[in-house]
Amino acid sequence: MPRSTRATKKKPSLNEEWVDRLIHRAVIAAILFDPKVAEILLEIPDAALGRMFKNHLCQVMGTATVYGIDLPALREEEETLRKRVKRASKGTPEPLPEANQANAERYPLVLQGEVLRKLDFCKAAGITEKKLDNYVASNRMFSVHFGPEPYYPAFFLSPMIYRDNIAKVIRRLGAIDSWSIFDFFTTPSESLDGATPLQRLSAEDVKPVVKEAASFAEQYARLFP
Numbered sequence: 139m140p141r142s143t144r145a146t147k148k149k150p151s152l153n154e155e156w157v158d159r160l161i162h163r164a165v166i167a168a169i170l171f172d173p174k175v176a177e178i179l180l181e182i183p184d185a186a187l188g189r190m191f192k193n194h195l196c197q198v199m200g201t202a203t204v205y206g207i208d209l210p211a212l213r214e215e216e217e218t219l220r221k222r223v224k225r226a227s228k229g230t231p232e233p234l235p236e237a238n239q240a241n242a243e244r245y246p247l248v249l250q251g252e253v254l255r256k257l258d259f260c261k262a263a264g265i266t267e268k269k270l271d272n273y274v275a276s277n278r279m280f281s282v283h284f285g286p287e288p289y290y291p292a293f294f295l296s297p298m299i300y301r302d303n304i305a306k307v308i309r310r311l312g313a314i315d316s317w318s319i320f321d322f323f324t325t326p327s328e329s330l331d332g333a334t335p336l337q338r339l340s341a342e343d344v345k346p347v348v349k350e351a352a353s354f355a356e357q358y359a360r361l362f363p
Contacts, residue, residue: 253282256288314362324336335347
């Protein structure tokens, strides 16, 4: 006697259920935004639609970093589920090697999408890896590292900030540790009225940030001559 469909159907894993729930919410939001959107999205090939979704996800993470939005706090009600999914998901990044435990406290930035692997960043930005390397070499952008692998701050993808303005600040900071550069951009400053440099740059208030970068570089040079 053949088994029933219910008996033979594979039960979704915890990760599949979690992802399906998130995608379902995204679809509802899209349709509420524009009831005709379903017809348009259904005409887009699956691979292209998935890539578009991921690219915009990276851009939103960049904008969240600019405004200092604490995304983990916003999803506090689902924190327990998130931790279970992280353990169960095969796609979760591997733990840092023992040699790189100095950056272990920063690893949540990877899990939260605030820093991106090179391939993901290039696809989201629509640039080649060679062009990204040129941006870094010319101090228009910077990367941070976990061991030998470079990661790139998602805030570079935010449409709220002109990349040339970020470049002015990076060049003013000079040759300091890349994680210190990341901290400079994302940490509130009293001299900027409690805003982060990214927030001031998003308001096109560039000069005070450049001035603060110069001060930061001088302090860094005194601490690490």
